[in-house]
Amino acid sequence: MIFEELRIRNVRIRPAQILAPMAGITDTVFRRFIRRLGGCGLIMTEFVSSEGMLRQNLKSQRFLYYTEEERPITAQIFGAEPDRLAEAASVIEDLGFDIVDLNLGCPAKKVVKCGGSGLLRDLPLLETIFRKIRSAVSIPFTCKIRIGWSDEEIVAVPVARIAEQCGVEAIAIHGRTRLQGYSGRARWDVIAQVKDAVRIPVIGNGDVFTPEAAKALREQTGCDAVMIGRAAPTNPWIFRQMEEFDRTGTYSHPGDADRYELIRTYYEMLVREEIPGSLGKMKQFASWFTHGVRNGSELRRQVQSAATPHQVIERVNGFFAVPTPEQEASPNLQLHSEHKQDEFAIVADSCESSL
Numbered sequence: 001m002i003f004e005e006l007r008i009r010n011v012r013i014r015p016a017q018i019l020a021p022m023a024g025i026t027d028t029v030f031r032r033f034i035r036r037l038g039g040c041g042l043i044m045t046e047f048v049s050s051e052g053m054l055r056q057n058l059k060s061q062r063f064l065y066y067t068e069e070e071r072p073i074t075a076q077i078f079g080a081e082p083d084r085l086a087e088a089a090s091v092i093e094d095l096g097f098d099i100v101d102l103n104l105g106c107p108a109k110k111v112v113k114c115g116g117s118g119l120l121r122d123l124p125l126l127e128t129i130f131r132k133i134r135s136a137v138s139i140p141f142t143c144k145i146r147i148g149w150s151d152e153e154i155v156a157v158p159v160a161r162i163a164e165q166c167g168v169e170a171i172a173i174h175g176r177t178r179l180q181g182y183s184g185r186a187r188w189d190v191i192a193q194v195k196d197a198v199r200i201p202v203i204g205n206g207d208v209f210t211p212e213a214a215k216a217l218r219e220q221t222g223c224d225a226v227m228i229g230r231a232a233p234t235n236p237w238i239f240r241q242m243e244e245f246d247r248t249g250t251y252s253h254p255g256d257a258d259r260y261e262l263i264r265t266y267y268e269m270l271v272r273e274e275i276p277g278s279l280g281k282m283k284q285f286a287s288w289f290t291h292g293v294r295n296g297s298e299l300r301r302q303v304q305s306a307a308t309p310h311q312v313i314e315r316v317n318g319f320f321a322v323p324t325p326e327q328e329a330s331p332n333l334q335l336h337s338e339h340k341q342d343e344f345a346i347v348a349d350s351c352e353s354s355l
């Protein structure tokens with residue numbers, strides 16, 4: 001199997017398939033949801049502001065909440081001030097995370113001013129930051145980058161070399177520049193150049209929406225693991241499908257009953273865990289996840305007009321015609337529901353929510 005395992009020092013990532021950090025999406029509920037579906041070897045928090053963390057900002061604390069079930073788990077931080085980042089990384093270690101990751105990719109204007117992809121334009125400062133964080137923590141330290149600021153300033157190879165020299169233990173690369181945002185195609189050729197240039201593990205990222213694409217990314221770049229972002233909330237089964245495809249050359253597709261189980265349990269979990277903004281997350285998730293469901297536009301309409309999270313759940317149950325208590329009593333009519341999950345949504349520029 002090509003994605004069987006990646007080790008970042010003592011941390012075993014098995015299979016070598018990673019859920020990308022996504023602000024507004026990869027909260028504790030979504031991460032557990034993906035973990036339970038299988039096939040994902042490492043999950044990451046969304047990025048957290050080092051300043052917010054050190055000021056004990058409530059939002060930052062919420063972003064750093066995780067459960068044992070989520071291990072191995074990486075916490076991602078961002079910032080631009082070396083000592084503060086080192087301090088924040090040390091808090092991450094104290095909180096028990098398996099890995100600390102530095103964000104060098106966020107394109108949002110507010111973030112670029114204080115870190116994110118803005119640091120790709122100041123390599124001396126970046127080197128200082130790498131060294132400070134490295135000396136502040138004993139857990140594995142990784143970074144996630146875009147390939148550069150613009151087509152004229154592609155710096156992935158020099159950044160990866162500096163990272164390696166400073167003791168960074170793996171590098172994830174989203175194959176786009178900052179100016180590209182999400183337009184155009186991810187440049188896997190640059191990921192391949194980085195793989196040739198360094199010995200630390202290289203994690204390939206960008207535009208993988210199918211198991212076939214994951215395999216192609218691996219074949220074209222030689223990357224050690226593949227990281228999946230936007231495909232996860234629209235097709236949370238993708239990790240399992242990739243694993244199956246890797247093993248057998250084929251993979252199964254979810255049916256309506258699977259989709260129902262998934263959407264219902266994700267929603268129930270959001271409500272149970274009292275995640276702030278549950279209603280918005282439910283609506284967002286419904287807009288991605290109901291494509292492919294028969295008469296999905298009607299379900300989307302019903303969810304979008306709901307006023308409370310409980311109403312959303314009622315409407316989802318009604319749509320999929322959940323059995324009445326009498327039907328529940330009859331084992332023949334019972335819905336298959338052995339493994340409950342939860343699930344969820346995207347907010348494109350929600351980077352700012354971390355500040």
Ligand SMILES: Cc1cc2nc3c(=O)[nH]c(=O)nc-3n(C[C@H](O)[C@H](O)[C@H](O)COP(=O)(O)O)c2cc1C
Pocket residue numbers: 020021022023024025045046047076103104105106144174205206207208227228229230231346347348349350
């Ligand atoms: C809504 C959203 C939020 C994101 N938030 C983060 C983040 O917090 N940290 C980060 O390193 N990348 C973030 N990203 C970038 C993803 O991790 C990933 O690099 C990018 O989406 C490309 O991968 P994909 O083509 O598989 O989606 C975000 C992307 C999206 C769409």
